[in-house]
Amino acid sequence: MKNAIALLGQPNSGKSTVYNALTGSRQHVGNWPGKTVEKNDGYYTYKGTRYTVTDLPGSYGLSGNSDEEIITADFIKAGQADLTCILVDASQLERSMYMVAEFAAMDKPAVLLLNMMDVAKAQKKEIDHKLLEQRLGIPVLPFTAAESKGYDALKDLLASELENPHKLASAPELPEGSDVHGESEAKYRWIQSVLAGVTHSEQKKFELSKRDRRLLSPILGKFACFGTILVGFLVAMIICFPLMGIGSMIPQLLNVPIADLLNGWNVHPWLVSIFSIILPNTLYFCIAMAGFVFGVNLVFGYLEEIGFLARAAYQFDSLLSGLGLQGKAICPILMGFGCTIGGTCGTRVMDNWGQRMLAMAVVWAVPCASIWTIIPVISSMFFTPWQTMLVILGILLYVVLLMTIVSKVFGRTLSPESTRSGMIMELPPYHKPHWKHIAKEALLKAWDIFKRALRTVTLISLLFWAFSYSGSGNVADSLLYKVGTAIEPVTRVFGLGWRTFMGFLSSAFAKEAVLGVLNAVFVGEGTVLDATFRSAFNVATDNAVLGQAMSDVVSKAEALAFMCACTFNIPCVMALSTTFRESHSLKWTARIAAFYVCGALILSCIVYHIAALFL
């Protein structure tokens, strides 16, 4: 490959910011061969030449502590990049130069980016980058990644270095046969000799800022973090609301015209229902999803950039390490109460794939906002308000239990004790947010999710459509009914009749669909198909009528079992597809999905048989 540039840097070095700014939307996300680690590469064109950029995964070094570090080290060693652009944090030069010390052993062409010059300047740190350049023998560019003005200089530098590359002039001398300590000491000694006179750093007494004294205190801080995330979540919802509103109009606007048009052409009703119902709804789902991802990324991008997320991770680390996770997982988990998709995306902050996959599995256990709109409705059809509150309390308690079970079941493989890394992280100083950059990243992510989701959601929608399609519009003519009634003896074991079982199936599609589907199968109004796909904008369900119809056929024990089964089923098709997209592992997504379906049925079975004794 010609003109291949690799980006290398520690977390918080601003590596992904540079990557996104260089490549924009010309990115490709894939897997490293044989690994579940995400491979990000993209390209940009500058002055008529095309350059490819690879965002190298990794953490603080290249010593092979994780799959990510091994991949990165191998990539550089194999010479797959013509030039490596190393990023360091100018405000913490000595510490972040460790990556350069690790890289030195590779003996490959490189340039050094002194990122976060704005922060270093604000801290009144002076850096003699010319002297550093002389010592290192490679070009050194002072930079602020979040500001767009420096990029032309960067691109010019990269272009000229690809023509005329430089390698590091010196490398740490590693004493022979030394252990990790000997080597790291040698590396830091080398860093200090390189930095002597370049920057002046002294160990001063460190004082926590007033804000940090509050935010990092054991009790008050937890409430503050919790509150901030909650507010952040509300703001995200407010931001995405208009976009979701526009999205929800699509099926309404397109439904009838498309159906009329196709009927006019005498197209087979099958195709009519696919084009007029499934596709507009898929579009709506995907827009709603993208809107949500945009809102969440905007708010949490902001919280991350100013340095809040690191504080929240510190607060909840001990609590989460009990689950085989670490502090950083707190955000995705809390976001899960709003939307599982948001929570799943939020696991990006975890730096180890196994723990990240485990975090996604745990996030699935958190009941999302949609569940809280259906459970009280169904519960109130069978139970008094007091009992309904007990039901909700029971669900919340089970959430905690289920999280523990999930971490026990999957933790051993995904995050085995030996690779389980406790939280060792820096708490960066508070930064001023660069809004333009945050918004751009959020848009990129939303667009990315939209593109990816379209395919998966369409496929699964078609599958569900095939099952629920009925030529006459009568439920009894659908495949779903035939299969449902045929296996009723089996579903009865789990406490579910064929009708509630259908509701259970639809809860894996989208929680919003549950009430509509119940209406279709109990009251006989509307088809299951319509109910599932149109429920989002057409909640014409008369709960009183549905309640009457349901309580005639369904016992209290079955209702209770049904609510548990729905709540802890697969969150929804979109969450499923996001998990697959984020984890790059079909195997694990399928495993976790199977676990949740089985788990929900087993729970339903237990609840039904116990409740049947008392109710």
Next chain:
Amino acid sequence: MKLTDTKQDQYGRIKRIGGDTHFMNRITAIGVTEGTEFQTVRNDKRMPVLVYLRETLIAVNRSDAERIEVEIR
């Protein structure tokens, strides 16, 4: 003494880091090495230990912090 035994605003030097290679690589890469001067910024019960070293505020979870031996200045 262990890093977990230090008190707020105590200064010291890292004496010895125990544990497997994986852990040692991780902790040295972030800047904690034998001989590094540090300041304990916060050390609350059941919370990671907050230390300041190499111009960086670093949180180390408690079980890992137990493996770090220090001497107080």
